[in-house]
Amino acid sequence: MDDIDELRSIVQAHPIIDNHAHNLLTAENALNYEKYPLEPVTSEAAGEALKQAPYTLSHRLAVKQLAALFNCEPTWEAIKAARYKRVTAGYEELVRKCLEGTYSLLLDDLLADHDIEHYTWHDKFIGSPSGTRRIVRIEAVATQILHDIWGPKAVLLEYPQGSGGILRFMDHFKERVSKACLDPMVAGFKSVICYRSGLNVKIDDDRLPYEIDDMLRDIVMNEPSLRIAEKRMNDFLVRMALTVIRDTAKSNGSKPKPIQFHTGLGDNDIDLVLANPAYLQPLIEKYHDVDFVLLHSSYPYTREAGYLASVYPNVYLDLGEVYSMVSKDAELTILRQAMELTPTSRLLWSTDGHFHPETYWLSNRQFRDTLETVLVDHVKQGVLTVSEAKEAVADILFNNSSKLYDLKLSPPKVALEKSKSKSNDLSVITYTKYLDALAAQNPNMIVWMQWVDYTATIRVRMFPIREFQKIVKGQRRIGITLAVLHMLQDDTLAQGGVATGQFYMRPDLHSLRKNAALKSNSATVMTFWEDEKGEQLEGCPRTTLQRIVTALNPIQVTLGFEIEVVILRRDLDGEWKPLTRNHSWSNITSDIRQNALEFLEEIVATLASIDIHIEQFHAESAPGQFEFVLPPAPPLEAIDTLLKARQTIQNAAEGHGYRATLYPRPYPFAAGTASHAHFSISPTTEEESFLAGILTHFSAIAAFSLSQDISYERVASGVWAGSEWVAWGTQNREAPIRKISAGHWELKQIDGLANMYFAMAALLAAGYLGIAHSLTLTHKDCPVDASTLSAGERQRFGITEKIPKTLEASLAALEENDDMCAILGPGFVEKYIAVKRAESKKLASMGDDERRTWLIERY
Known part of the structure; x- marks a missing residue:
C-alpha cells in the first residue's frame, strides 16, 4: 500500500494549471451578497431558482467543507459570519489560502468589467514566474467594438449606412483578434456562442451579412448590454475568429492559439439541447489546425465530448466547473465517463473559479478527491500501474495545459529525502495535504523556518511538525521583531533599529527540503515576510x-x-x-x-x-x-x-x-x-x-x-x-x-x-x-x-x-x-x-x- 499512499499524496499535492477561470472580486465587493450572492459557489441557478440551492447535495457537501475552511459550525449562516471576519481581517490571505496549490491561472477576464481585480493582481497568489495569462472572449471583443465605435453618442451623430457598418466592424474585429494572437500574455481564446445561439454553427455560409448593418444599429440603440444574440451574426463571429487565429499563426510561423467553447452546464439562458458539443463536429473538422477545448466537462454530454476528444487530434476536454456544482456521485460519474474514451493526455483541469475565492477552493478540493478515488480504483483493478496513474495526475493537472497553451512551464520539483528505510521514503511535493501525510509518517520531525537578513545571515526558528502544520494552515502566525531589519551578525543594531513592531513569516512550501549531512530529523523551509494585515512587507528578500x-x-x-x-x-x-x-x-x-x-x-x-x-x-x-x-x-x-x-x-x-x-x-x-x-x-x-x-x-x-x-x-x-x-x-x-x-x-x-x-x-x-x-x-x-x-x-x-x-x-x-x-x-x-x-x-x-x-x- 506504500505505492498507493504515495499516489494519493501526489494527487492531493501536485501543483495545478487552472486552464479556465475568471477574476476575483475586489475586497470592497467580496461581501456584497446582494449583487454577488455566495450561493452560486454551488449552483448555476439564479433568481428564484437559487433559493432552492441549499437543498441540493452539492450545497450540503460544500457547507461541511467550507465550515472546515473557516473553522466554524457547518451552517450557511455560520459560514457567512466567519467569512465576514476573514475577509475584513485580510482578504488577500483568504485568497492565498483558496488558491493554494495553483501554479498558473488562465483567466477569461472579460466576464465582467467592474468590481473585479485586474488579471495581473492574481500573480501574487500563484507560483508561476510568467504570471497569470489571459483568455480572450471573442463575443466580448465584439461587444467592445460596438461600444467603442458605435456607442449611443456616436450613433446619434453619424452612423455608416449600407455595407459600411459591417465592413468597419469586421476590420476592427480581425485587428483585435490578430493582435491578441501575438500578445504573449494571451494564452488562448473563448467563445460563449453556446449561450447566444447554440453550438450548431454553420460552416458553409461565407456571405458577408450586409443586412446585419441594421441589426448592429438596433443592438447599439436598444440593447443596454450590447449583447449579440442573432444566430447568423454569432456564427459569423466564430468563423471569422477561427480564420484569423489560423491565418495569423501561419503568417507568423507559429502554432495557432487554442480556443475554448462553453459546452453543457451553464446558466438558464442556454438552449440545453444545443449545448451538446456534438454540434461542433463540422467546425472541428473544418478548422482542423486549431485546437478546441470543450469546457465544463460538457455535462451532461460528457460522453459525447469524450468521443470528440478521442477521435480528433485538435480536441481537448476540460473537466472543470461541475466540481462543487453537482453531487459527489455525479462528480465520480463525470470523471469516469470522461476517461472512458478520452486519452489522459487530452484531459485538462480547471475550476471555472470566479468572483468568490471559495469557488477555487471547493473545486480544487473536490476534484482532487474525485481524481484520487478514480485513479486508485483503476490501480486496484489492474487497469493502471501506480506509475501510469502518477503520470495521469501530472498530465491532467499540469502538463497537458502547459503544452496546449505553450506556457513552457514545468511543475516545481522539491524533495525531502529518499531514506534507506522504505517506510520513510518521502518524495516531497509541497502543499498542505502532503504535509499532513508527512506529519503522520514522521511525527517527530522538526521544521526550520528560515529567512536571510541584510547581512546575508540565515536566521532560523524551529518548530515540531505539528506546530508547523498550524502555521501553514493559518492557525498560528510567527512574529519576528522588526529590529531584524537593522541587525548585524552579532545582534547589535544599526542606526535606526528599534525594538518595537514585528513582521510575520509565511512559509513557502515549494522550498521545503530535508536537512542532510546532519544528525537531525529536520527540514528547512524559506519564508516570505508580511505585515500585520497579511500584506507583503517591503524589504522582504524573496518578495522583492x-x-x-x-x-x-x-x-x-x-x-x-x-x-x-x-x-x-x-x-x-x-x-x-x-x-x-x-x-x-x-x-x-x-x-x-x-x-x-x-x-x-x-x-x-x-x-x-x-x-x-x-x-x-x-x-x-x-x-x-x-x-x-x-x-x-x-x-x-x-x-x-x-x-x-x-x-x-x-x-x-x-x-x-x-x-x-x-x-x-x-x-x-x-x-x-x-x-x-x-x-x-x-x-x-x-x-x-x-x-x-x-x-x-x-x-x-x-x-x-x-x-x-x-x-x-x-x-x-x-x-x-x-x-x-x-x-x-x-x-x-x-x-x-x-x-x-x-x-x-x-x-x-x-x-x-x-x-x-x-x-x-x-x-x-x-x-x-x-x-x-x-x-x-x-x-x-x-x-x-x-x-x-x-x-x-x-x-x-x-x-x-x-x-x-x-x-x-x-x-x-x-x-x-x-x-x-x-x-x-x-x-x-x-x-x-x-x-x-x-x-x-x-x-x-x-x-x-x-x-x-x-x-x-x-x-
Missing part, C-alpha cells in the same frame, strides 16, 4: 525578487549558480589551513585524490539525496578551492536551492571537522572565491535594452553583489574576476558581464557574502529599467580585459565607468540612484545601507587576522 520577476513579465527569467568554496581544516595550532595545497584548476592532483576526492563525491551524493543534482564539479584555482555547478531554474527556486546546497556542503564539511567557507579572498596570492550567477531571459527581443540597463546601473548593483569590504579585493585585473571596468564581452571572463549566448549572461562580480535574493533583484531591476526606458546599448562587445586598453580604446568600446573599489562607493552609487531606489523600495534601501555601513564600521575595527577568522566562521 519575486516582485521584480513579475514586473518583467512576459519576459521569463532563469538563474543558475556556481558554488565556490574553500575547504579548510585546523592545524595543530588551531589555524585554518587549506585541505589541499598541491592544487590547481581542473586538476586531480595526488593531494586531491588522497585528501578530498571521497569527500567531494560524498557531497554530490548527499545533495542528490535531497533532489539537488549537481551538473558538474571540479577543483578551482586556489588551494582547497572547489566549484559545484547547479542547474538553471526560475529565480526563487534557483536561490532557495543555492542556499540549501551551501548549507548541505557546510554540514558535510563540519561532519569531517572541516570548514567550507565562502570567504571572497582567502589568499592574496591566489584567485578569490566567487558565486558566479548565470542569468537568462526569454524571449530575447529586448536583450540589448536589458543589458544596457544592467551596465547603466552596475555600480548600484554592486552594493548588493559585492556586499562587504573584503569583496572588493577581487575587483582587480588578471584574477579572472571581471576586472575593473563596467563592460561586457562574449565569453570574456575578464569582463564583469560575460555573454554566453543570446539572452544568456554570467555575472562575475558577485560572491557568497551577498544576500542573493537582493543581488539578483537588483540585477533584474536594472535590466527591467533598461527595457522600461528603452535604453540603447552603447557598450560594445569587449574581447579583452578592459584594464589592458588605453583610454581611447576603451572609449571606442563605450567603456567609461570603473567598477567601485570600495563598499562605500557602491552604497553611495545606490543611494544616489533614484530609479533603483524606487523599484527596490526606498524604505528598504535606506535600511540596507544603514546596516551595511554599520557592518563595515564594525569589521574595520578588527585586526586583519581577527576579521578573517570572524568572517570564515560565519560564511
